[in-house]
């Protein structure tokens with residue numbers, strides 16, 4: 001499986017998407033000067049901008065890599081030459097997934113370091129009222145990464161049932177949007193405001209809530225921006241949620257892919 | 264133990280709009296170890312379908328297949344096989360050399376073995392110069408030759424080649440035939456599909472003819488060629504120096520030669536006149552046309 005991970009990482013590094021990301025990442029360099037334009041809350045703004053840009057890049061990466069990785073292999077008929085090697089379907093699929101996840105981790109480490117440098121520079125220009133809690137910043141970025149790895153698992157699941165890139169790409173985008181809104185929707189449905197809704201709708205909303213990923217659990221941005229202390233629970237729960245949810249998704253994808261015909 | 268074994272293998276494709284295609288119909292066939300077997304059939308006969316089942320790429324609707332005694336649904340069945348897909352395509356962001364390394368590692372070869380065997384097969388398939396170039400820039404013939412190289416690198420016992428000569432120029436075709444003969448000499452099993460009868464005649468021990476998913480005949484190549492002998496063309500010189508060419512029926516050859524010698528003719532050449540593999544193939548596949 002290591003062999004599969006290595007070859008897929010190489011595929012990503014030699015892909016055009018990778019070079020596009022490097023160009024987009026140059027935007028980080030603009031953060032200190034843009035933030036200083038605000039005159040007030042320069043540090044807070046720089047943190048917001050840096051985290052948003054990082055999140056956007058990770059989103060683009062997880063959709064473009066996650067949704068096309070398997071599809072490309074099938075489309076270009078690499079599957080015939082690779083799956084006929086003494087390699088199990090699960091090792092192939094999991095290897096591919098690990099490669100994309102590792103690449104996201106690598107991108108996060110590099111871009112996260114750049115982001116922190118830029119925030120540090122910005123805070124140097126106009127020192128903040130509150131000191132920056134770097135630990136919160138790191139945890140916030142890490143939680144973001146977990147969220148996107150989970151999204152990649154969804155993209156893989158969609159890829160295993162689809163013959164085109166249409167479902168993987170748009171399915172993943174839908175999951176992303178739904179995952180971000182699910183907590184709000186749930187809260188709304190169960191609030192006094194929603195008394196007019198029929199019980200059936202409420203039931204359906206609850207089922208969806210437990211089925212869809214809940215990405216708001218991974219949003220630690222407020223804590224990072226304003227240096228609000230993080231409870232142990234706010235860190236450990238998302239981590240456990242991530243492990244269980246992602247494992248289930250990958251297992252499901254593997255089961256489907258093992259049965260799939262390479263016609 | 265047979266090298267390759269198909270046992271009542273059937274495959275039904277479930278197409279769109281509920282059309283079903285019976286691509287394979289109860290195919291039973293054994294290929295012995297050390298044998299070169301030609302799987303001969305027209306386009307759409309079911310050759311690639313059988314081969315894909317053999318490599319675990321698709322499942323069978325009914326029946327089983329085994330490689331070296333291992334059921335093909337197990338991944339270990341593939342550990343003793345070198346497989347060349349039809350119109351192959353390989354990770355094109357890798358160079359030829361890197362791809363061979365990837366394949367070697369998949370077969371658990373050591374780094375040292377990979378580098379030694381890798382150079383050997385790259386040279387053998389005339390890819391040495393191109394080894395450091397990305398496969399993206401290879402011509403169709405080069406990709407086909409790389410495909411053959413990646414079947415050879417781990418020196419397996421069984422070779423499954425789906426139309427190995429397609430996309431190659433005459434030099435490449437000759438090279439592939441040479442390699443198949445070499446493998447035979449080294450006691451390897453080669454199972455290859457083709458629709459070209461001359462290729463079967465050139466390298467195979469046995470041939471199986473398949474059409475519309477049905478295996479029509481299995482025979483030794485020498486048997487087909489011998490039984491195909493219909494008579495002989497005898498060229499002889501008469502005592503007065505004139506030369507003559509006579510067509511003699513199979514049964515009359517002995518008599519004819521004795522008579523000729525008695526008449527003091529000298530025999531220059533005796534050639535068997537036979538239906539070749541092509542005639543055999545056409546007769547099998549479309550019996551009505553070749554009365």
Ligand SMILES: Nc1ncnc2c1ncn2[C@@H]1O[C@H](COP(=O)(O)OP(=O)(O)O)[C@@H](O)[C@H]1O
Nearest residue numbers: 263276278284286305306307308309310311312
């Ligand atoms: N994925 C598929 N879906 C439906 N029919 C298929 C599929 N693959 C092959 N077939 C049909 O199965 C038959 C055998 O095809 P194949 O094994 O590729 O033939 P060949 O002998 O040329 O390699 C053909 O009639 C072909 O149309």
Ligand SMILES: [Mg+2]
Nearest residue numbers: 310311312349
């Ligand atoms: Mg074919």
